[in-house]
Amino acid sequence: MVTTRNTRDDVVQAAGRLFAERGYHGTSMRDLGSELGLLGSSLYAHVSSKQDLLVDVVEEGARLFEASAQNALAVEGTPGDRFRALISGHVDVVIDNIDVARTFLNEARMLDHEHRSRVVAARDAYEGAFRTVIAQGVSEGYFREDIDPKTSSIFVLSVLNALERWYRPDGPLDRDALVDELSMFAASALS
Amino acid sequence: MVTTRNTRDDVVQAAGRLFAERGYHGTSMRDLGSELGLLGSSLYAHVSSKQDLLVDVVEEGARLFEASAQNALAVEGTPGDRFRALISGHVDVVIDNIDVARTFLNEARMLDHEHRSRVVAARDAYEGAFRTVIAQGVSEGYFREDIDPKTSSIFVLSVLNALERWYRPDGPLDRDALVDELSMFAASALS
DNA sequence: CCGTAACAAACGAACGTTCGTTTGTCTATG
DNA sequence: CATAGACAAACGAACGTTCGTTTGTTACGG
Numbered sequence: 001m002v003t004t005r006n007t008r009d010d011v012v013q014a015a016g017r018l019f020a021e022r023g024y025h026g027t028s029m030r031d032l033g034s035e036l037g038l039l040g041s042s043l044y045a046h047v048s049s050k051q052d053l054l055v056d057v058v059e060e061g062a063r064l065f066e067a068s069a070q071n072a073l074a075v076e077g078t079p080g081d082r083f084r085a086l087i088s089g090h091v092d093v094v095i096d097n098i099d100v101a102r103t104f105l106n107e108a109r110m111l112d113h114e115h116r117s118r119v120v121a122a123r124d125a126y127e128g129a130f131r132t133v134i135a136q137g138v139s140e141g142y143f144r145e146d147i148d149p150k151t152s153s154i155f156v157l158s159v160l161n162a163l164e165r166w167y168r169p170d171g172p173l174d175r176d177a178l179v180d181e182l183s184m185f186a187a188s189a190l191s
Numbered sequence: 192m193v194t195t196r197n198t199r200d201d202v203v204q205a206a207g208r209l210f211a212e213r214g215y216h217g218t219s220m221r222d223l224g225s226e227l228g229l230l231g232s233s234l235y236a237h238v239s240s241k242q243d244l245l246v247d248v249v250e251e252g253a254r255l256f257e258a259s260a261q262n263a264l265a266v267e268g269t270p271g272d273r274f275r276a277l278i279s280g281h282v283d284v285v286i287d288n289i290d291v292a293r294t295f296l297n298e299a300r301m302l303d304h305e306h307r308s309r310v311v312a313a314r315d316a317y318e319g320a321f322r323t324v325i326a327q328g329v330s331e332g333y334f335r336e337d338i339d340p341k342t343s344s345i346f347v348l349s350v351l352n353a354l355e356r357w358y359r360p361d362g363p364l365d366r367d368a369l370v371d372e373l374s375m376f377a378a379s380a381l382s
Numbered sequence: 383c384c385g386t387a388a389c390a391a392a393c394g395a396a397c398g399t400t401c402g403t404t405t406g407t408c409t410a411t412g
Numbered sequence: 413c414a415t416a417g418a419c420a421a422a423c424g425a426a427c428g429t430t431c432g433t434t435t436g437t438t439a440c441g442g
Contacts, residue, residue, distance in 0.1 A: 148372075151372055155373075162352065185343070188382070189379045219402080221401085232418090391434100392436100396431080402425090405423090
């Protein structure tokens, strides 16, 4: 008989899964316990509060997106290369961490003011990376001159963030096809 | 002193506002009562359950989007004209009924199976309208030949649905500017 | 190598609070 | 005067969390 014991990371991961599926307020500590074969009360051996779990999941999401943006901004080559790196990195973050990404995108507003403003700042910085690269693309002639980097970055991020809503691992588009389709769509929109 | 009494529509409208802001599970009947200057229990003079309120709001959303799609499909002229009508109608629905739209887009999954599958069907039909018009555009030479109407409709709807997340009535883009920017972006992406 | 102390993980009961909802009563309006 | 709207009290269930305790594993001194 294999009695696997749970670690804190198991709890955080399961929390991400349930928060993504049912929402933060739609998930009870007893729900979360059941998911791990535990009582709700047993979770407090690993975490200090339910809010704490949300903080952990959302901050991991913020870290993942931030790292992806930093990586893309450092890509040498044309603005088009960096633009594609932003898209490729975003796709990787979402499909490799779908629960974290969904919780980050949908449940961050349930955080208290302090933590939420940290997340808002992270999101603004992430959008700033897109704006920067798009502005580079405009000034270097890769994109149309009449596009507004601010508005365009919102539109492009809209398409990327929606991935969380419809992507299925067993769907017809694998990672590479997804990046191709998204890059083509977004690049065409700006060219 | 004007003590306006509340009607059922007042309750549904306030429910839409709170569901949009805090989510269905993040809104209590006492919260909703406070919003109207009532006790939570007083709401039961108007509705039979909290779930009922969600059904009302979400179904109104479904009706609004469906009507908009029907209207756009009936537009005479080029596929480009119908495509712009789809976008224009979507923008109108969202900015004129922001709370209903947000609840429809984000809280429909909290419905029980029966009602949710009705909403999923409505959403599929709405996406179908986009797919149809895009396919017309491809076969009549308005859009690129190598685009997939199914994938493209998802991408275009991603941009439109995200409007709910960042649109502010006092923002720099008014309705017409919004329709212009979105139509330009989407049409460029497909051309 | 054995025995024991320390520890982390989980239990199960209970806490106070909030939840959605029901009930019976009052009040104002048409 | 009938009725719809609101009140206020109360219901049982569920909530997040705490508590004292038990269990299984790990580390170490003799």
